[in-house]
Amino acid sequence: MKNVVAPLRAVMVAALFVLALVLSPEVARAQEPQGTPTVNDVAGDLYCPLCSGLTVDVCELEVCADMREVIAQRLAAGESPEQIQAYFIEQYGQKVVAQPARSGFDLLAWVIPFAVLAGALLMAIAWLRSRERSAPRPLSMAPAAATDDYSARLERDLQRLDE
Amino acid sequence: MTQALEQTLELEQPARAAPGRPWWVAPTLLVALAVLALLAYAVFAQNRTQVVGGPAPDFTLQTFDGETVSLSELRGRPVVVNFWASWCPTCDEEMALLEATHQRYQGEVVFIGVDHVDTEAKARAYLEQYGITYQNGQDLGGRIADAFGLKGVPETFFIDENGTVIGMHTSVLSQAQLEGWIAMLRNE
Numbered sequence: 001m002k003n004v005v006a007p008l009r010a011v012m013v014a015a016l017f018v019l020a021l022v023l024s025p026e027v028a029r030a031q032e033p034q035g036t037p038t039v040n041d042v043a044g045d046l047y048c049p050l051c052s053g054l055t056v057d058v059c060e061l062e063v064c065a066d067m068r069e070v071i072a073q074r075l076a077a078g079e080s081p082e083q084i085q086a087y088f089i090e091q092y093g094q095k096v097v098a099q100p101a102r103s104g105f106d107l108l109a110w111v112i113p114f115a116v117l118a119g120a121l122l123m124a125i126a127w128l129r130s131r132e133r134s135a136p137r138p139l140s141m142a143p144a145a146a147t148d149d150y151s152a153r154l155e156r157d158l159q160r161l162d163e
Numbered sequence: 164m165t166q167a168l169e170q171t172l173e174l175e176q177p178a179r180a181a182p183g184r185p186w187w188v189a190p191t192l193l194v195a196l197a198v199l200a201l202l203a204y205a206v207f208a209q210n211r212t213q214v215v216g217g218p219a220p221d222f223t224l225q226t227f228d229g230e231t232v233s234l235s236e237l238r239g240r241p242v243v244v245n246f247w248a249s250w251c252p253t254c255d256e257e258m259a260l261l262e263a264t265h266q267r268y269q270g271e272v273v274f275i276g277v278d279h280v281d282t283e284a285k286a287r288a289y290l291e292q293y294g295i296t297y298q299n300g301q302d303l304g305g306r307i308a309d310a311f312g313l314k315g316v317p318e319t320f321f322i323d324e325n326g327t328v329i330g331m332h333t334s335v336l337s338q339a340q341l342e343g344w345i346a347m348l349r350n351e
Contacts, residue, residue: 062250
């Protein structure tokens, strides 16, 4: 049993490590000092609705410059970054936050990675268990009675061959 | 004699496990099939937005004047749907033409402008600059663009009186091209 516990522990540690990697950006963000948000703070969390992978704070397209202007106006009006983000999602769709919606078909994008991770974990556990079941058992001294029985039987068969 | 020995040896052989597929094959295949199904769905969803030749996707547009216009309510009249944006470097080349054609066929052909990925203030200023009077509104959430499978701006769709998209034009329209489409919409 001891040789199964160690790999199981390794699988658990690996799973926890992956979970920590997944959650670490949120944790890091939660620990950031809370100051007055700047235009670039808000723009850095928004993606250009026309190009892929560029955030609004660094994108040079005119539409992104217009978005930065709107962010500045809304911050000056006292809106929170969350309110501004919600406004742009309403204007341009979910693509501006580079996150699938947490409803409808897009919900699959949130569920599938965790389902695959859970499935892989279960498969790893099942594999370890099956390996343990099929491993050769340690040799032990055969009972004397069984050995005697076998010897007697062998003797009988050899005699039959001689006849 | 030999038979007896064979029987003896058979008795001594350990039972072998029946050969079969490794246990992990089925779950792996299942996951691979699920991923393939999702990819197939994505491709299908992308192709589904080729609207030319089929019924026009219905939409409701909140215009800059505060009115609401629905495509389904315009059934029975030909409609020209033009996608544009204030940041678009070439859209202004066809704005005057669209407005003039709208004025010319007013009451016969409906013109609708859909402002794509824009800011409201810039869009309003743009419409004022080019003196646009036909109905225009922002495509909130990009839903209309998604439904029409928009590739970029400017892009114009031509919908006949039965609600069928008879054609589309990508990039700036020339007067001859627009007149040609209008003639087709009016069954000339």
